[in-house]
Structures are given as structure tokens and as C-alpha cells.
Amino acid sequence: MYSQGRIPLSIRGFRICWQNYDKLMDIVLYAAQIVNAAFLLPRSLPLHMSTATDHSSKLLDRVRRACRGRQYSLHTERAYVRWIVRFVRYHDTTHPARLDADDVRTFLNHLAADRDVAASTQNQALNALSFLYDHVLDTPLGDIGSIERADRPKRLPTVLTRTEVKRLFQAMSAGPNRLVAHLLYGGGLRLSEALRLRVKDLQFDARRIVVRDGKGGDDRSTVLPNRLHEPLQRHLRRVKAQYEEDRAQDLPGVYLPDALTEKYPNAPTEWRWYYVFPSPQLSEDPRSGTVRRHHRSNSAVQQAVKHAVDASGIETHATCHTLRHSFATHLLMDGTDIRTIQKLLGHKELSTTMKYVHVLEQSGRQVTSPLDTLDNESSTSE
Secondary structure (H helix, E strand, O other), rough: OOOOHHHOOOOOHHHHHHHHHHHHHHHHHHHHHHHHHHHHOOOOOOOHHOOOOOOOHHHHHHHHHHHHHHHOHHHHHHHHHHHHHHHHOOOOOHHHOOOOHHHHHHHHHHHHHHOOOOOHHHHHHHHHHHHHHHHHHHOOOOOOOOOOOOOOOOOOOOOOOHHHHHHHHHHOOOOOHHHHHHHHHHHHOOOHHHHHHHHHEEEEEOEEEEOOOOOOOEEEEEOOHHHHHHHHHHHHHHHHHHHHHHHHHEEEOOOOOHHHHHHHHOHHOHHHOOOOEEEOOOOOOOOOOOOEOOOOOOOHHHHHHHHHHHHHOOOOOHHHHHHHHHHHHHHHHOOOOOOHHHHHHHHOHHHHOOOOHHHHHOOOOOOOOOHOOOOOOHOOOO
């Protein structure tokens, strides 16, 4: 019995809300436009430009089209939409076309001073608004002047010891989730990169993994561990059975960017483009509405890793990304050149990779004196 008539939001209800996120954001902005037209007309656009009847100029639709035209990820597109809605609401639902760099600076200062957001969050908001003005409204902001920057505390990445990594893997059940975790640690992949892998990206003979469209949109290659060759090949045989079943049912092919689909129209239904870690169920593409098989969900792997951390008694707060940090740190401990690690991780700046050097410096790792490495112990006897 729930008190005061409160009904908890069911998991199904949450999924429905998330799947219709774009529509909900449209409703929010539409409501803002109505309020703007009714009460804030002096600062708003002319009424015929502020109403939602002019579907061709709906702001959020234009933002989405601009994101998709530049091949931005769905995650980035949704983040930009969220920030634009927050920006509009902060300025009393005034249309962004009537706002300028001073208004953007005021909003960013509000995030740092009043909302106490992280530096990365403030930067994401700035990127979203710069994108809005540069590529949607065609009125570049230019120099917005000095803004109050959110504090950027220097935090070192969390790294597991080799013993802890072994315990974590031993606590995971055999299956796709553990294979993904092995790739995060064995190749230094981000979780999203591992889940988006296609069959053709695993190059067993060359002992490498090709990461397509990684962070920043760049491609790179990293090492494919020898001990994963056989487990991955067994896994791919099971995945191919799923692929053949999908083809027998004449299901739509896997997702590919529009440019690739136009260039290779048959690619979505070819085995080489199939996901290495496909989802066990079909889902609706949030952009096209097509029901197809997507890759395995992030949450499935994240929960499996969390349960393994708890079950193995690891006291460190470890996540999927901790395995990537551990990959880099352990390579550095083994003497791998920092530039090589930078390339394997896909960092644009060496300074980003240097944080793993700082991990070693502050981990209390002892330095061995060269005198202690001499074979002849008698050479130091007095």
C-alpha cells in the first residue's frame, strides 16, 4: 500500500519516457514558446516566428538536423538539446535568436556560481550553445568575454592492481559481458568503443583491433590480446547464428551512418558489419524509428562489472573505465613508451596520457636502486 497515493515510476514507464525523450523536449520548448509569446513579447521573436505552427523552423528540429548532418552521436545530440532547453528556460523562455554573447556568459556564470557544476559540464554547455549559434542560427557568438570558470580539481584516475583485475575477472560469469571487460583491460577501449565494434574490426592475424569513430571522431588501432583470440572466435560463431536468424527473418540491417549506407547500400545486412556484441533483443532506432538489432547495452556490462567488484571484495570504487585506466598504467609500469600508450588510447594531447605517470609517482611505488640489481652481493660487503 502506497501512502498519500504515491505510485513509484515503473521501469517500463521510465523506458517509455526515455524512448520519447525528444518528443518531451519538443513539448517543453513549445510550452516555453507559448509563454514567451503571451507574456514576454517585447524580447521575443515576432509571434509568427515563435509559434510551433511553423514546423519548418522548429528550433530543436533544426538542432537535430545540424547534429545529424555532422554525424554527431545520439548522445551528443541529446546533450545539446538538453542544454539549449535549459538556456531558453533560464532566460525566461526568450528565443535564442534574441539573445547574444552576454546572455550566454550570464548563463555559464550561473552554472559555475549557483549550480556548482563541474568544469566538464560547463564546457559541454558552452559547446552546445556555440553549436547552436554557429551552425543553427548562423550568428556566431564570437568572443563571449571572461566567464567564471567552474573549479577543475586535479584528480588522478582510479587504477586497480593486477591482483585486483584478476579477482574481478574471476568474479564475472563467462559470456559477452566478461569478454567486453577483457577488451577494456586488454586493449584500453572505452566501453562505447567496445560495444560498437563490428566483426571486421577484429583483425586476428594482425593482432589488432580497429576502433572506428572514437572520441573526437578519429579512427585508431590497438592491441588484440593473444589470449582472447580463441574466446572471441567461439563467441563470433554464436553471434553468426544470431546473424543468420536475423537474415532468415528479413530484419532490417544494423545501423550505419547515412553516408556509409549510401555508399554501401548492402552493408547493413552483411556479416562483416554485424556487431561483435549484438543486443539479445530488437529495439527501435530513436532517430529513424526502424526496429532493428542494436549493440549490447552499456548498462548490462556496467552492472556486471559492478557486481563483480562487490563480489570480489575490491574496496576501490571501480567501473568499466577503471579497466582502461589500469591498461594504461600497467603498460607504463612494464616500460611501454608513453607515446605508444597515447596512440593506443587515442589521446590527442600527450598531457592527457601523462596523468598515468602521475599515478605511478603518487602510488608509493618504490624505485629500485641499481646497486640492488647487481648479481655479486659480495661486491658490497665491508
